[in-house]
Amino acid sequence: MANSGSRDLILQRIREGLKTQVPVPPPMSDEAVIFPPVEDPMARFQQECKANLMELTLTNDAGASAQQIAGILSSLPEGEIYVQDAPFLRQLMQTVATVRTVHWSSEGAPRESAQATISLAEALVAQTGSVFVTAACGGRGISVVAPCHIVFATTSQLVPDLKTALGSATRKGILHNNSFACMISGSSRTADIEKILVQGAHGPVRLAVVLQAGN
Amino acid sequence: MSTGTTPKPGQGAPTPQNAEAHDTGRSAASNARGNLSNAQRFLLDAAEKSVDMVHREIIRKGMDSYDVAHAKGRTRFAFWDAARQRCQEIKREAVNHLDQYLLEFEKNVIAHGGHVFWAATSEEACQYIADLAVKHSVKTVVKSKSMVTEEIHLAGALEKVGCTVWETDLGEYIVQLRNEGPYHIVTPAMHLNRKQIGDLFRDKFDEPNLSDDPQELVAAARRKLRKAFFAAEMGISGANFLVADAGCIAISTNEGNGRLSTGVPRIHVAVTGIEKMIPKLEDLATLWPVLATSGTGQPITTYGSLIGGPRRPGEADGPEEFHVVLVDNGRSSLLASKEEREVLHCIRCGACLNICPVFRHIGGHSYGTPYPGPIGSVLVPRLEGEKFEHLSSASTLCGACTSVCPVKIDLHHHLLENRRDFTEAGHVSAGERFQFKMFKTAMVNPSLYKVGGWFMRKSLRLLYSLGLSGSVLDPLRPWNKGRSTIPLAKQSFRAIWKKELDHGE
Numbered sequence: 129m130a131n132s133g134s135r136d137l138i139l140q141r142i143r144e145g146l147k148t149q150v151p152v153p154p155p156m157s158d159e160a161v162i163f164p165p166v167e168d169p170m171a172r173f174q175q176e177c178k179a180n181l182m183e184l185t186l187t188n189d190a191g192a193s194a195q196q197i198a199g200i201l202s203s204l205p206e207g208e209i210y211v212q213d214a215p216f217l218r219q220l221m222q223t224v225a226t227v228r229t230v231h232w233s234s235e236g237a238p239r240e241s242a243q244a245t246i247s248l249a250e251a252l253v254a255q256t257g258s259v260f261v262t263a264a265c266g267g268r269g270i271s272v273v274a275p276c277h278i279v280f281a282t283t284s285q286l287v288p289d290l291k292t293a294l295g296s297a298t299r300k301g302i303l304h305n306n307s308f309a310c311m312i313s314g315s316s317r318t319a320d321i322e323k324i325l326v327q328g329a330h331g332p333v334r335l336a337v338v339l340q341a342g343n
Numbered sequence: 344m345s346t347g348t349t350p351k352p353g354q355g356a357p358t359p360q361n362a363e364a365h366d367t368g369r370s371a372a373s374n375a376r377g378n379l380s381n382a383q384r385f386l387l388d389a390a391e392k393s394v395d396m397v398h399r400e401i402i403r404k405g406m407d408s409y410d411v412a413h414a415k416g417r418t419r420f421a422f423w424d425a426a427r428q429r430c431q432e433i434k435r436e437a438v439n440h441l442d443q444y445l446l447e448f449e450k451n452v453i454a455h456g457g458h459v460f461w462a463a464t465s466e467e468a469c470q471y472i473a474d475l476a477v478k479h480s481v482k483t484v485v486k487s488k489s490m491v492t493e494e495i496h497l498a499g500a501l502e503k504v505g506c507t508v509w510e511t512d513l514g515e516y517i518v519q520l521r522n523e524g525p526y527h528i529v530t531p532a533m534h535l536n537r538k539q540i541g542d543l544f545r546d547k548f549d550e551p552n553l554s555d556d557p558q559e560l561v562a563a564a565r566r567k568l569r570k571a572f573f574a575a576e577m578g579i580s581g582a583n584f585l586v587a588d589a590g591c592i593a594i595s596t597n598e599g600n601g602r603l604s605t606g607v608p609r610i611h612v613a614v615t616g617i618e619k620m621i622p623k624l625e626d627l628a629t630l631w632p633v634l635a636t637s638g639t640g641q642p643i644t645t646y647g648s649l650i651g652g653p654r655r656p657g658e659a660d661g662p663e664e665f666h667v668v669l670v671d672n673g674r675s676s677l678l679a680s681k682e683e684r685e686v687l688h689c690i691r692c693g694a695c696l697n698i699c700p701v702f703r704h705i706g707g708h709s710y711g712t713p714y715p716g717p718i719g720s721v722l723v724p725r726l727e728g729e730k731f732e733h734l735s736s737a738s739t740l741c742g743a744c745t746s747v748c749p750v751k752i753d754l755h756h757h758l759l760e761n762r763r764d765f766t767e768a769g770h771v772s773a774g775e776r777f778q779f780k781m782f783k784t785a786m787v788n789p790s791l792y793k794v795g796g797w798f799m800r801k802s803l804r805l806l807y808s809l810g811l812s813g814s815v816l817d818p819l820r821p822w823n824k825g826r827s828t829i830p831l832a833k834q835s836f837r838a839i840w841k842k843e844l845d846h847g848e
Contacts, residue, residue: 134461134462134463134467134671135461137463138461138463138617138669138671138675139442139445139446141671141675141676141678142441142442142445142617142675142678143442144678144679145675145676145677145678145679145684146439146440146441146442146678147679148678148679148680148681148684149681150439150681150684152435152439155432156425156428156429156432160422160425160428160429161421161422161425162420162421162422162425162426162429162629163419163420163421163426163632164419164420164421176642179642180645212659213659233659234659236659236660237607237659237660238659238660240569240573256632256642256643258643263654263655263658263659263661264658266659267658267659267660267661268602268605268606268658268659268660268661269603269606269607269659269660270659271602272599272602272603272606272646273603289628290627290628290631290632290643291625291628293628294624294625294627294628295625295628297589297624298588298589298623298624298625302589303586303589303590303591303624303649303651304451304454304455304589304590304651306651306655306658307455307456307650307651307652307653307654307655307658307661307665308606308648308649308650308651308658308661309591309648309649310602310646310647310648310649311631311643311646311647311649312645312646312647313642313643313644313645313646313647314645315645316597316598316599316645316646317597317598317645318513318561318597318598319530319597319639320512320513320514320517320530320531320532320533320598321513321532321535321537321540321557321560321561322401322404322405322536322537322557323404323405323408323409323530323533324537324557326557326558326561328561328562328565329513329561329565329597329598329599329600330511330565330568330569330572330598330599330600330602330603331598331599331602331603331646332599
């Protein structure tokens with residue numbers, strides 16, 4: 129390593145400093161309640177999505193989902209769309225009625241000109257109304273580059289809280305198998321001017337979740 | 344930035360947007376203050392800001408809306424205090440075993456194909472990143488918000504090697520256009536209202552028809568920065584957390600600029616303090632909501648990004664290189680102190696700034712460091728040394744900061760400990776030592792105190808009746824010169840006490 133000198137120096141300083149014993153009080157019980165339990169994940173997810181200014185639609189089958197996605201696409205200005213290259217989305221896109229040019233994530237990064245992106249998710253989190261995506265869900269840009277990001281997910285992917293989602297990510301080694309993951313809780317926003325909320329800062333103005341029953 | 348009143352180094356260099364960087368009132372004033380010590384300049388800046396009614400109104404409005412959001416945000420927790428304690432425990436565990444967790448983190452990042460650079464000093468960190476930029480012929484750099492990069496003056500170092508550096512967080516971008524440092528660690532432009540920002544954009548962007556509507560201003564900045572994101576060869580970010588077991592950095596952003604900065608350019612460099620470590624990915628289940636609630640009142644920040652390495656084979660996009668620069672810059676020296684070690688638990692949420700009555704009056708720039716407010720007044724004198732020691736006195740010791748800290752840092756006691764240590768180290772003026780000697784002599788000698796008190800009451804009353812309050816003759820001049828005169832008691836406390844006792848009998 130190029131700078132092993134500083135590396136050793138910093139580690140040595142840290143170890144030297146840590147020789148000072150600082151008493152550690154007994155930890156809080158693991159059972160301590162920090163967040164109110166999520167009783168009904170579906171109801172909570174709906175409620176939090178609303179609070180996060182996301183668009184959530186529940187569908188019963190692939191046909192209804194395709195129709196829903198087509199509806200969102202038809203409301204957008206002209207331009208190409210960028211879709212995660214996954215067998216399910218390939219299939220779905222065949223039934224989505226659209227005249228737009230489709231670029232697939234297997235063909236490279238999304239272009240700045242993309243009007244919408246469509247991806248799957250790793251999990252949905254009820255507690256915070258979040259969509260958890262990884263690099264395997266079409267990469268990094270897919271969830272941030274276009275003005276509209278559409279997420280397709282199934283109800284079996286819904287977990288009650290962050291602890292469950294992150295615990296499962298650890299067990300699956302998500303961050304060892306992907307260079308990137310992101311907990312997305314709403315559309316891009318800023319309140320840097322007079323603390324006034326403005327949607328659509330650098331990322332999507334719209335985050336739409338199409339949630340299909342089943343798995 | 345060595346002082347808040349001089350322009351940020353390097354930011355005056357020609358970039359597309361600030362080629363004719365205008366002199367703000369602040370930097371113009373600072374020229375006249377060139378010969379003053381840091382402490383004297385602090386007093387002048389603070390006095391000036393605290394009577395600036397426009398500033399006061401902007402900050403009051405901003406803090407009021409934060410207060411409401413923060414209070415509401417806390418109600419989402421079953422027990423806010425339990426959440427704070429859990430966060431304290433997580434950070435304590437990480438800091439108490441910092442060497443082990445740093446090594447675990449390093450091992451994992453390297454296994455993911457990333458690079459880890461250990462920088463003992465600011466210079467070393469800047470050198471490494473500037474060398475990277477030169478090696479890859481980087482012309483354009485996009486930065487997301489990072490106070491560590493302010494601390495080490497990274498933008499200046501990159502501009503020296505010919506890079507154009509774009510701040511992409513909206514607030515940071517605004518202060519960059521004004522040639523200022525950030526005002527606040529979470530909301531860097533909170534000292535400006537929409538009119539001031541509108542004027543700035545109309546001037547800099549050559550868009551004379553832009554209105555003051557925040558929506559329109561945000562859209563204008565988006566258009567400008569969009570080009571930079573897709574032109575940049577290097578993206579620089581900070582990190583809110585370094586996750587040891589997952590071997591990734593965690594970055595919380597609302598705007599999405601952090602995501603574009605780290606996802607679009609060919610090279611991503613994350614610059615972070617060594618103390619940002621946490622042991623487990625699962626720890627974020629508590630830390631994310633607590634950070635968001637303390638920072639802005641949100642239940643969770645919009646984007647909680649986790650980045651562990653460069654683009655993998657089979658991934659659609661992402662940078663070819665990922666570098667983490669671990670900055671020590673004096674942090675490790677705090678570990679050896681029983682009292683001060685916990686200062687390294689700070690997660691930079693800004694809650695202590697927001698509640699601090701001193702911050703609310705003197706504003707962020709007066710402190711003259713990228714870390715203003717109580718945490719800065721604790722930390723900066725320890726990291727930067729004597730020229731910032733005066734900040735430890737920039738507090739009323741009311742303890743409001745301690746009461747809101749999400750990792751339960753005992754901030755106001757640390758301020759007191761700083762003062763004690765600096766006094767013991769002899770960093771006190773001869774005048775102050777003399778005054779305290781006199782004070783002590785009077786305090787341990789009741790009759791002397793009595794005579795002294797009588798004399799002061801008489802002489803001050805005379806002085807004030809002659810209209811000399813706040814003059815050089817007034818021992819209370821530092822207070823009285825800018826304010827209405829402190830009213831003098833008619834009787835001494837001793838007299839009142841005696842009278843009350845007599846009544847009691």
